[in-house]
Amino acid sequence: MSDLILTPNIPGADDFYAELLATHEGLTKADSDALNARLVLVLANHIGDRAVLSAALQAAALRKEDAA
Amino acid sequence: MNQMSDKKIFEVPLYAYQRSPDQDAATPARRKVVIIGAGPVGLAAAIDFAQQGIEAVVLDDNDKVSFGSRAICFAKRPLEILGRLGCGHEMVEKGVEWEVGKVFFDDRQVYEFNLLPEKGHEFPAFINLQQYYFEEYLVNRVRAMQETGAPIEIRGRNKVLRVADKGDHVNLLIDTPEGEYPLEADWLIACDGAGSPTRAMMGLDFVGRVFEDNFLIADVIMEADFPTERWFWFDPPFNKGQSALLHKQPDGVWRIDLQLGWDIDKEEEKKPENVIPRLKQMLGDDVKFELEWVSIYTFQCRRMEKFRHGRVVFAGDAAHQVSPFGARGANSGLQDTDNLAWKLKLIMDGTAPESLLDSYDIERVHGADENILNSSRSTDFITPKSEMSRLLRDAVLDLSEAYDFARPLVNSGRLSVPCTYDGSPLNAPDALAGGPARTRPGAPCVDAPLGDGFLLKKLGDRFTLLTIGADAPEALDVDGIALDRLALEPTEAVAARYLGDATSAVYLIRPDQHVAARWPSYDEAAMRAAVARAIGKE
Numbered sequence: 180m181s182d183l184i185l186t187p188n189i190p191g192a193d194d195f196y197a198e199l200l201a202t203h204e205g206l207t208k209a210d211s212d213a214l215n216a217r218l219v220l221v222l223a224n225h226i227g228d229r230a231v232l233s234a235a236l237q238a239a240a241l242r243k244e245d246a247a
Numbered sequence: 248m249n250q251m252s253d254k255k256i257f258e259v260p261l262y263a264y265q266r267s268p269d270q271d272a273a274t275p276a277r278r279k280v281v282i283i284g285a286g287p288v289g290l291a292a293a294i295d296f297a298q299q300g301i302e303a304v305v306l307d308d309n310d311k312v313s314f315g316s317r318a319i320c321f322a323k324r325p326l327e328i329l330g331r332l333g334c335g336h337e338m339v340e341k342g343v344e345w346e347v348g349k350v351f352f353d354d355r356q357v358y359e360f361n362l363l364p365e366k367g368h369e370f371p372a373f374i375n376l377q378q379y380y381f382e383e384y385l386v387n388r389v390r391a392m393q394e395t396g397a398p399i400e401i402r403g404r405n406k407v408l409r410v411a412d413k414g415d416h417v418n419l420l421i422d423t424p425e426g427e428y429p430l431e432a433d434w435l436i437a438c439d440g441a442g443s444p445t446r447a448m449m450g451l452d453f454v455g456r457v458f459e460d461n462f463l464i465a466d467v468i469m470e471a472d473f474p475t476e477r478w479f480w481f482d483p484p485f486n487k488g489q490s491a492l493l494h495k496q497p498d499g500v501w502r503i504d505l506q507l508g509w510d511i512d513k514e515e516e517k518k519p520e521n522v523i524p525r526l527k528q529m530l531g532d533d534v535k536f537e538l539e540w541v542s543i544y545t546f547q548c549r550r551m552e553k554f555r556h557g558r559v560v561f562a563g564d565a566a567h568q569v570s571p572f573g574a575r576g577a578n579s580g581l582q583d584t585d586n587l588a589w590k591l592k593l594i595m596d597g598t599a600p601e602s603l604l605d606s607y608d609i610e611r612v613h614g615a616d617e618n619i620l621n622s623s624r625s626t627d628f629i630t631p632k633s634e635m636s637r638l639l640r641d642a643v644l645d646l647s648e649a650y651d652f653a654r655p656l657v658n659s660g661r662l663s664v665p666c667t668y669d670g671s672p673l674n675a676p677d678a679l680a681g682g683p684a685r686t687r688p689g690a691p692c693v694d695a696p697l698g699d700g701f702l703l704k705k706l707g708d709r710f711t712l713l714t715i716g717a718d719a720p721e722a723l724d725v726d727g728i729a730l731d732r733l734a735l736e737p738t739e740a741v742a743a744r745y746l747g748d749a750t751s752a753v754y755l756i757r758p759d760q761h762v763a764a765r766w767p768s769y770d771e772a773a774m775r776a777a778v779a780r781a782i783g784k785e
Contacts, residue, residue: 212638213638213641213642213645216638216639216641216642217642217645217646219639219642220639220642220643220646220653220656221646221650221652224652224653
């Protein structure tokens with residue numbers, strides 16, 4: 180079981196961020212929210228590891244003490 | 248007999264009021280077991296007791312089977328229990344078997360599943376059967392037992408007014424069309440439903456979570472081409488923003504379940520002039536149908552803190568209530584009495600200490616918690632209560648149409664599976680290295696084909712010493728428990744279900760067909776200790 184990575188891990192971070200914005204480009208708020216929800220589920224399934232997912236949920240809630 | 252006639256079965260008194268000699272007794276009569284409520288759970292309990300030679304009197308304030316179809320979905324484990332009680336096959340013959348489910352979102356099918364039942368079981372994975380038939384067959388079984396002299400009785404229009412636990416018995420005051428009479432019971436089993444008057448009379452708690460939603464159930468009789476499948480809609484065009492379910496029952500009756508939301512006028516919604524247009528929107532204008540039964544329900548997920556209170560034991564919806572998603576109501580009630588009857592029998596015989604009943608609480612509270620957890624989660628998915636839960640729910644549904652990975656997240660009801668009593672004080676530690684997890688101590692035995700029948704039928708309702716490729720004595724008496732050996736050939740199914748990676752096994756099976764202990768080989772001292780443990784003597 181691996182730990183949740185909370186140090187820089189995406190090569191070409193700016194490119195990724197631009198692609199994330201571009202995917203939302205032109206969408207209504209409702210469609211963007213739906214896309215984000217789908218994205219969370221797609222990524223969560225890719226990770227799969229329940230401990231990493233729990234740590235990610237804690238990290239996203241900005242409760243860093245539980246995320247380690 | 249079961250043809251549709253002018254009068255439906257639930258309109259005919261099946262156990263009409265008859266004066267009992269107990270009403271004329273000079274001093275209150277004393278009965279061994281009195282059961283309140285002639286629903287599926289109360290009737291199953293009475294049959295179980297009487298089958299084991301214990302006098303059982305069922306009291307019901309009504310004299311007919313359930314009004315309307317109500318519970319319709321019965322799972323394999325309860326059918327196996329009914330098989331043990333001598334009326335499983337009647338249910339299966341009348342019932343509708345189904346395996347395929349379809350899930351729709353908006354106007355499109357997002358996926359289809361098949362329960363793919365495992366081969367080599369006497370009973371199917373699920374049947375749909377109206378509760379009134381279910382109760383009728385139980386009543387028929389009671390009548391057949393009465394003809395052979397079994398100590399079982401149903402008293403219609405006997406309404407319990409007062410219940411008082413006296414420590415070594417329970418006093419009851421009962422109202423009938425001919426006035427009141429007192430009755431005493433060694434043990435009282437309350438199977439009087441979610442609104443249990445017994446629970447209220449005893450001032451006991453029933454706390455949990457209320458779900459703010461209304462559901463319309465319409466049972467319609469129609470000649471339709473829909474296949475025998477479970478169809479579930481999220482947010483369909485004919486019931487925008489809500490859910491819907493279509494399920495087939497015997498006699499051309501279809502169950503339609505429509506979510507209505509919270510702020511509605513129930514009396515208005517129930518009127519045929521409002522129900523029929525809704526159904527036409529769903530079924531199309533040219534489908535001819537007739538309403539058999541309409542009801543609006545709300546639900547809660549809750550349970551009593553303890554199911555046993557002195558000499559009064561609660562079972563079924565009286566003890567715990569769940570949402571209907573997953574068919575976990577009647578199905579779990581039947582597992583309650585399955586768990587209770589043999590324990591009470593041993594206590595009444597003086598073979599087991601009264602503390603054995605504590606394990607009823609532990610094991611069935613565990614079962615109730617499992618059902619409440621599953622049915623609450625289904626309800627949260629089906630009827631999202633916040634903007635974000637709806638957003639995530641819809642994301643799951645949209646993804647499920649495109650990708651397999653999202654399908655396990657779709658929750659249109661997690662169908663009832665038998666409860667495994669992990670951690671029960673009656674279990675011995677699992678000593679069979681490599682043994683299958685599904686038959687670990689606490690699990691209900693998995694059925695398997697034997698040369699001349701099925702395993703569960705052979706187990707019946709007594710303690711059994713089961714061996715597969717291992718030596719053991721043919722019989723053993725442990726503190727008044729007579730164990731008989733059942734030796735199985737290690738056929739493919741038996742090996743897969745009971746050996747796993749082991750080459751031989753010895754199992755101790757309880758009267759409710761749950762595994763109490765297992766080892767690779769027979770050891771008399773270990774077996775004696777496990778039996779003592781399984782009857783609460785440790």
